Amino acid sequence: MELLVCIKQVPDAKDVRLDPRTNTLAREGVESIMNPFDRHALEEAVRLKEAHGGTVTALSMGPPQAEAVLREAIACGADRGVLVSDRAFAGADTWATSYTLARAIDTIGSFDLILCGKQAIDGDTAQVGPGLAARMNLPYVTCVQKTRDVVDGGIEVERMMDDGYDVVRLPLPALLTVVKDINEPRVPSLKGKMKARKADIPVLSAADIGAEEACIGLAGSPTRVVNVFSPEPRGDRKIFTGTAEEQVDQLIEHLRDFL
Amino acid sequence: MDYFLTEEQEMIVETAREIAREKIIPVRAELDEKNEFAASILEDIARADLFGIFVPEEYGGLGGGCFEIVLxxxxxxxxCVGVATTFAASALGIFPVLIAGNEEQKQKYLPDIAAGSRWAAFGLTEANAGSDASGIQTTAVLDGDEWVLNGTKQWITNGGEAQIYTIVALTDPSKGARGASIFIVEDGDPGFSYGKKEDKMGIRSSATRELIMQDCRIPRDRLVGRKGTGFITVMKTLDVSRPGIASLGVGLGQAALDEAVTYAKQRVQFGKPIIGFQAIQHMLADMATQVEAARALVYAAARHIDAHPKNMSKVSSMCKVFATDMAMKVTVDAVQVLGGYGYMKEYPVEKMMRDAKILQIYEGTNQIQRNVIGQELNKEYA
Amino acid sequence: MLRVDAEQCIGCGACEEQCAFGAIVVKDGCAVVGDSCTLCGSCVDVCEAEALHIEEGPGREAADLSAWQGIWVFAEFRHGQVAPVTYELLGVGRRLADQRGVPLSAVLPGSGVRGECDALIAAGADTVYLVDDPALVQYREDVYGRVLEELIRCYQPEVVLAGATAIGRSVIPQVATRLGAGLTADCTGLDIRPGDGTLLQTRPAFGGNIMATIECPDTRPQMATVRPKVMAPAEPDPDRSGEVVEVEIAPEHLSSRVEVLETVVSESEQVNIQEVEVLVAGGRGLEGEKGFALIRELAEELGGAVAASRAAVDAGWISYPHQVGQTGKTVCPKLYIACGISGAIQHAVGMQSAEVVVAINRDENAPIFNIATYGLVGDLFEVVPLLARKIQEMKK
Structure with a gap:
């Protein structure tokens, strides 16, 4: 089974804070990490490989330093990593990103199953996975919480819904996006780390994947960010003082309507 | 302090640290409370290849030595010292095969140990044979092509969870210690069963159980090394394994120190964080100094042992005594720094203090270690 | 490309501080752009020296935008009813349609859904495009996507809105991709720009730390998924009239490669935190499952439910369905009590529309106090049980 996992390098959101004085993002000490959802997609791919044989390719689109997440992917069980990187990709929205990834996948091989994290924690759009499936004309299911079985050229999965789940069967090749419940990702192994250290990570440019200029980067993006601002604080707040008991009494006084 | 680790050693540290952070710390309090064996964490450790670090490369391991295990x-x-003890005990259980086993035995067992698909345990201690190992009563008698073992081993770490047991038994009771041999007993062998599971003060995520051999019959080729050399192998095994126990003390001491410093920076009394008070600072300074001193000794001892010197018992015992006594003291002090909170189960230091105690007791009590050191001194100055 | 005009740049560092991606640094008194630049443009806005410019390469050709008219809402139907978010979309859709002076339509695909048309019209739809076919009885990405795509190609609406639900977020991106349309996920605000009538879509970005307004200048339709529970639902007016247009979809578009074998409605999530009026939420400060026992008691006293921050869910103290925030649910209860939650914006975006927010935290500088109506500075292990006891006493 030839598997491909799409992986994004993102800033570790839990470290990111808004500086209350300057109202800007405090970036100090924010590390770049593998998008947590993608880690689960990778783990699922590696488990499928262990159960059914085949190879796992990790693909990332990003700046040159995104190579780090591909090495990490190899340490976690991927067989190889491929980076798609070009200044011309900068400013890509999800439309241009799914185009670029689809071109890159066409360039590097053919795959039975493509796995993506449900969404990336920096953008939280959850649009690239379905978009990529549409580009590649693959059947897909989003928010997969469990892969049940791979039989007769198809895969049976549980798709998380707002109120429960659906059991869905789709033929391969196909694309899945996964939620965190699907598995517990492993810690990179020692042998994997040694392999990752030595691995050759090819870098594909826009020209290498035969991308049309009008479809990539900012130029290829139908959406434009026109304004960026900080969420407003609540105006009418009241911070109580005194002992715990005094504060609780004041609160109860103010909350009478609810009690 | 920089201990000049190789890139490979750095990777071992990083991998074990990730296991601790991602897999152990989130569940350690629960495992402790439920007295539950951490099987799934061992699987994580296996997947990370850590079980292979002390197995030679030709058997699927990474070919590391005592120092790599220590790291x-x-x-x-x-x-969690409980989880770490399980790992250490598996290494201890297979050391006799590494040290004295024949090629067939190594081929048969080491690849599984390296892969972490099977775990080992070491069966030495008995009800009447603790510090005095010559009190062993388990016997092994050759009957045709089979050894027949009879006896009960007590407080065996990984008992009931491991699949491979190295058992010390007397093949010639008349010779006492000189009549002991080591055998490999596998889970499921006829006449081999498990007794009661212990309810311990600390390291509760490790399994401690009796091993019962009642006319336990095993094939003849399960004898490890030559007949009657069991005690020499046991001593060599313990020489190599003690720095591992010492390093549990270093890790535990460091973790307790980390908790104490973090808390002291957050806890405000008399209008300032308590780390600003000299009484606390001096405690923390002593704790940090002792942890570092222990680490330096353990690393030096492990590297010494990896150079395969003729005599390693003295440094091996020294680092075990020093680092585990340190761990006891530092964990007690950590509880003190955290005060009332330290005594509560909400904070991890009370567990650390309970876990520390066993380090002074198992794999040779610290009193026995001092005997070893004393005897060696006596010999050296002869 | 982001260009720096070295002549203009004064090396003040405002751009460096603003950049969420660490892509711009001041070196030797001049800003330098790195590879992680996403061209978000936030640095351009803060540059007082006007030294930064985004240059675009040859872009797509602008479509004939005037050919696209009307506001559409995707009516999501599941388990025998129209999803509540549909009525919220009709509420905001009505406002947008009136601003633009165009009709508002609902698209209702499903099987046996005919009876829902009246309610959609009462909630503001001028037209309901009904696709009632047994092939649509189960939700399947490809079929639903194909149906929407066909309808959009045929009727050419300028705006298509869908709920940011499991279904909406799954089906809409493929439709947008195939149509070459811009799509904004998980919007929390929608407006029409006076003048050119462009849809302005506002959503939390970068883990919710900043809000971003997004538009689709050259493509149609402008597509957005909208967070449930953020927009007010339309007040139904049973006297409203509207047209139902029944659309036949060619059979080849109704065949699917995906087979739904079973649909399981989860029993375990007895309480939907989006439906209750009082939520008591816990975060990292609860320190463990035992901390959650405390807030559970308080929630019981108040007849509410328990919610949590991502930190608490990640730590395994409580399950995911209780998570509030950027990667969890958006809630708007009457009363939200945040215990030991620092109030990072990722959490705030999920609960800031609550009517009253009470924050209990021992760090008086915690950002949660910025969005709280009432704040208690203290040890939650002391305050929460005390509050629960006093409420109990009061009820007697």
């Missing part, structure tokens, strides 16, 4: 155990112990 891994220190990090695992920062997470």
């Amino acid at each position: 891994a155990l220190e990090e695992l112990a920062k997470g």
Whole structure:
């Protein structure tokens, strides 16, 4: 089974804070990490490989330093990593990103199953996975919480819904996006780390994947960010003082309507 | 302090640290409370290849030595000494095969140990044979092509969870210690069963159980090394394994220190964080100094042992005594720094203090270690 | 490309501080752009020296935008009813349609859904495009996507809105991709720009730390998924009239490669935190499952439910369905009590529309106090049980 996992390098959101004085993002000490959802997609791919044989390719689109997440992917069980990187990709929205990834996948091989994290924690759009499936004309299911079985050229999965789940069967090749419940990702192994250290990570440019200029980067993006601002604080707040008991009494006084 | 680790050693540290952070710390309090064996964490450790670090490369391992085990155990112990003990005990259980086993035995067992698909345990202690190992009563008698073992081993770490047991039994009771041999007993062998599971003060995520051999019959080729050399192998095994126990003390001491400093920076009394008070600072300074001194000794001892010197018992015992006494003291002090909170189960230091105690007791009590050191001194100055 | 005009740049560092991606640094008194630049443009806005410019390469050709008219809402139907978010979309859709002076339509695909048309019209739809076919009885990405795509190609609406639900977020991106349309996920605000009538879509970005307004200048339709529970639902007016247009979809578009074998409605999530009026939420400060026992008691006293921050869910103290925030649910209860939650914006975006927010935290500088109506500075292990006891006493 030839598997491909799409992986994004993102800033570790839990470290990111808004500086209350300057109202800007405090970036100090924010590390770049593998998008947590993608880690689960990778783990699922590696488990499928262990159960059914085949190879796992990790693909990332990003700046040159995104190579780090591909090495990490190899340490976690991927067989190889491929980076798609070009200044011309900068400013890509999800439309241009799914185009670029689809071109890159066409360039590097053919795959039975493509796995993506449900969404990336920096953008939280959850649009690239379905978009990529549409580009590649693959059947897909989003928010997969469990892969049940791979039989007769198809895969049976549980798709998380707002109120429960659906059991869905789709033929391969196909694309899945996964939620965190699907598995517990492993810690990179020692042998994997040694392999990752030595691995050759090819870098594909826009020209290498035969991308049309009008479809990539900012130029290829139908959406434009026109304004960026900080969420407003609540105006009418009241911070109580005194002992715990005094504060609780004041609160109860103010909350009478609810009690 | 920079201990000049190789890139490979750094990777071992990093991997074990990730296991501790991702897999052990989130569940350690629950495992402790439920007295539950951490099987799934061992699977994680296996998947990370850590079980292979002390197995030679030709058997699927990474070919590391005592120092590599020390590095891994220190990090695992920062997470939970119970889990780390399970790992250490598996290494201890297979050391006799590494040290004295024949090629067939190595081929048969080491690849599984390296892969972490099977775990080992070491069966030495009995009800009447603790510090005085010559009190062993388990016997092994050759009957045709089979050895027949009879006896009960007590407080065996990984008992009931491991699949491979190295058992010390007397093949010639008349010779006492000189009549002991080591046998490999496998889970499921006829006449081999498990007794009661112990309810312990600390390291509750490790399994401690009796091994019962009642006319336990095993094939003749399960004898490890020559008949009657069991005690020499036991001593060699313990020489190599003690720095591992010492490193559990280093990891535990470091973890307790980390908790104490973090708390002291947050806790405000008399209008300032308590780390600003000299009484606290001096405690923390002593704790940090002792942890570092222990680490330096353990690392030096492990590297010494990896150079395969003729005599390693003295440094091996020295680092075990020093690092585990340190761990006891530092964990007690950590509880003191945290005060009332330290005594509560909400904070991890009370567990650390309970876990520390066993380090002074198992794999040779610290009194026995001092005997070893004393005897060696006596010999050296002869 | 982001260009720096070295002549203009004064090396003040405002751009460096603003950049969420660490892509711009001041070196030797001049800003330098790195590879992680996403061209978000936030640095351009803060540059007082006007030294930064985004240059675009040859872009797509602008479509004939005037050919696209009307506001559409995707009516999501599941388990025998129209999803509540549909009525919220009709509420905001009505406002947008009136601003633009165009009709508002609902698209209702499903099987046996005919009876829902009246309610959609009462909630503001001028037209309901009904696709009632047994092939649509189960939700399947490809079929639903194909149906929407066909309808959009045929009727050419300028705006298509869908709920940011499991279904909406799954089906809409493929439709947008195939149509070459811009799509904004998980919007929390929608407006029409006076003048050119462009849809302005506002959503939390970068883990919710900043809000971003997004538009689709050259493509149609402008597509957005909208967070449930953020927009007010339309007040139904039973006297409203509207047209139902029944659309036949060619059979080849109704065949699917995906087979739904079973649909399981989860029993375990007895309480939907989006439906209750009082939520008591816990975060990292609860320190463990035992901390959650405390807030559970308080929630019981108040007849509410328990919610949590991502930190608490990640730590395994409580399950995911209780998570509030950027990667969890958006809630708007009457009363939200945040215990030991620092109030990072990722959490705030999920609960800031609550009517009253009470924050209990021992760090008086915690950002949660910025969005709280009432704040208690203290040890939650002391305050929460005390509050629960006093409420109990009061009820007697």
